[in-house]
Amino acid sequence: MTKPGTTVAAEYEESPKPWLSEPADPPVPAPRVPRRRGIELALLVVAVLLSVYGYCDVGLAKNGTVPPGAAGYGAGLGVLALLAHLAVRRRAPCADPLLLPIGVLLNGLGLVLIYRLDLETPGHRAAPAQLVWSTVGVALFIVVVVLLRDHRVLQRYAYVCVTAALVLLALPVFFPSVNGARIWIRIAGFSIQPGEFAKVLLAVFFAAYLAANRGALAYTGRQIWRFSRLQLPTGRVLGPIVAIWLLSVGVLVLERDLGTSLLFFGLFVVLLYVATGRTGWIAVGLLLAALGAFAVGTLEPHVHGRVEDWLHPFASIEAGQGPNQLSQSLFAFAAGGILGTGLGLGHSILIGFAAKSDFILATAGEELGLAGLSAIVILYALLVERGYRAGLSLRDPFGRLLAVGLASIIALQVFVIAGGVSGLIPLTGMAMPFLAQGGSSVVTNWIIVALLIRISDSARGRHKEDDDGQSTPRSGTARRGTARRGTA
């Protein structure tokens, strides 16, 4: 942290554009919480420039010229970033300055990778649609940041959320399956993956329910056996949430969306543990996970195949049937080595039809190498860490649980899909947050970032204990902020 009293004033001096800063309340009486919007803007410029550089790099490597759309791409991404930044500046001025730039950089990088893969499949261009979806995502980001004044409002809509989540999860059952998974709905030429939206809604519900009932969950109920510290809460408290969780996981198993069901499972266990503070839940969670994995892995042929592929990635090669997707993915990672082949110079298109979606990380691994891939993983880690940090700085249990839930969603999703394509765990189809092709995924991730921005804004200074409008004195916020830092 910088020294109080200097930073913000300096920032205001540095920013000659009055329309970018808050016009309302100069002169500032030395607020104690640095807002760091200038840093956010600088990081955004870096993120946009990096993405444009990557875009040009692809064109130079493939055709020897800067791609014709480079200026438009840069301008588009820049305008989106700027609009998002202005929304944050106006409505969440104390938000964590890292969240938005990381989102923009990952989204921009994803667009570059998809554009790069489009060059190999001239018939199927995915980058333009992805750009449209990214715009929608940023638009929704702005909507959430502008309209949602306080995250605690969401608590009231917990049951709306869970109903919507269940409906969304159940919808794809009525649509034909694609590539073995029944997770899409198609409306007017658009295909939407409702499971993506459901995960945010479910996180809101879990957070709200556990925040309301954590006392009952943690301190009541029977001890399972005498000397253990494990206590089962009463069925009345635990019942509904377990039912909802079972329902969602059950539907997903029915739809063969294993990645998302794994994600929900992990999210549920993490939130339950955080809410109740009982280590036993982790044991129970792991036990259930092991049982479930074993049962699904042996009984369900689709999953069984995935587990076999994971254990013996080269079995199909030895059988003379050529490499499967996973071995192609491993080949791609290996081809990248430490420094990568360079953007546009790899051959990850050999992976086949899912190269732009589930396997996008293999392209990153091949063309950016271990160095680039580590950078991407670290970006995700930062995003998660910032989410957790916001959760830690909050006081209200709902906000804390929501922040933890959203951050965990990102962490778990990155782990499940990246671990799958790199052979660490059995492969389950999922979208790499921001990077992978997929409209629902991009939109959802922007909403997640918007919620984290809102939460971090509250955590870092704008949290109003009493809902009495905007005019909370700055000094008051600052005092609370200091106090919080002192105790954290």
Added chain:
Amino acid sequence: MTRCIEHAALFCALLLLALLVNITRVQVVQAQRYDDNPANRRQVIARYGQPRGAILVGDRPVTGSTDTGEQLRYERTYKNGPLYAPVTGFASQVYGTTFLEHAEDGILSGTDPFLSPFPLWNDVTRALNPGGKVVTTIDPAAQQAAYEGLGGRKGAVAAVEPSTGRILALVSAPSYDPAALSGNRRSVERSWRRLNGDPDKPMLNRAVRQTYPPGSTFKVVTAAAALDAGVVTDLDETTHSPDPYRLPGTSTALTNEGAGCADVSLREAFAWSCNTVFAKLGVDVGVADLAATADGFGFNDSGLRIPFSVARSTFDRHVDKAQLALSAIGQYNTRATPLQMAMVAAAVANGGQVPSPYLVERTTTASGTTVATSGVRSRLRAMYPSTAARMRELMRDVVERGTGTNAAIPGATVGGKTGTAQHGIGNAGTPYAWFVSWAQGERDVEPTVAVAVVVEDASADRTDISGGGTAAPIARAVMEAVLGG
């Protein structure tokens, strides 16, 4: 709750750390294993991702590359494909590589570590060097003369420089265009099937991969063995050989094409190619000495590489006297590649020593820096220098007044030996016409070219098939091309 959030954060950190460890495993520790997996197409793509280096004949490339814009991007092209096919071979995306394209693949495709100024750095970046060049020893004029001389008749020509072993011409006919096999289009598969099904075997490299009974041209070896062993000491002394000659231990009588071979001198017998004289001479020399001399010329060597491997020419040691008599006149199990017979002529021309033949003068990087020079490698001593001098005399006589007058070149010293090799069951097949020779230009201090020609044309009139009539003019054309250049 704070502690639990910290635990959960730690858990997420561990998950992401596990990811980092795992991608390090895949990208660094196991990368080489994955890269080397034969199912991984990247090596193939990289290989064809850049133009293949050129094969040069007389400082001009006879190969090229064309950019197809496909996944396997560059395809091989050939200038004068059929003419140089026995030298270059083909470089096909489907069927692999042969001959120089195969033997020098590392240089041409850019994988050879010597192409890189910093091999270790290339190991790190795993970048491919641009394909290097292969400079051949082929004399384009000699190659052209040989190809035109054969004129599509089945046969082969090999020419070497006697003092060095540089291969000046390597022709096989009928030939084919290797460009037809370059890419991976449907037509390549069709060409492959057509060429393999062709009864004329156009893809067979007759100059180095096919052995023929050398017939009378082998008498050079027998005569050298007789002189070296001291069985004959005077070229003009009578050899005490009957005509016809009854093969020892059999009732089979060996005859000659012409008359007047009884008791002639070695000089006359060589000039008129008397079978009876050389069959008896072979028996007189004995299998051990004759085989030793044959080995000295390079027979029975299965390890010769120029740099692609050359078929083994054979002289059978496990023979009775009758078989030895036949072996001595280039029949029975005696077989030779045209290149081997060129080496025989070269040995005579080079004072009894024959250097290992080679086809690649040097290899260079794409920018022309020399990577390796072939140079003269091992030498075989085929005969004493004094024997070589007398053999030169004998071979000169063949051209001046014997069966090989068709090879004479005005102003040059030419030595040769004809051969008409019978083959097939009961010698029913059309005989192969052979001619081996060497030539020394007016201003040269030593012979500069040795040639072997074989023509196996089945359609020609049998009486016309003779070394002197069919093969000698081709040899002359090749020698003239070399002397003139």
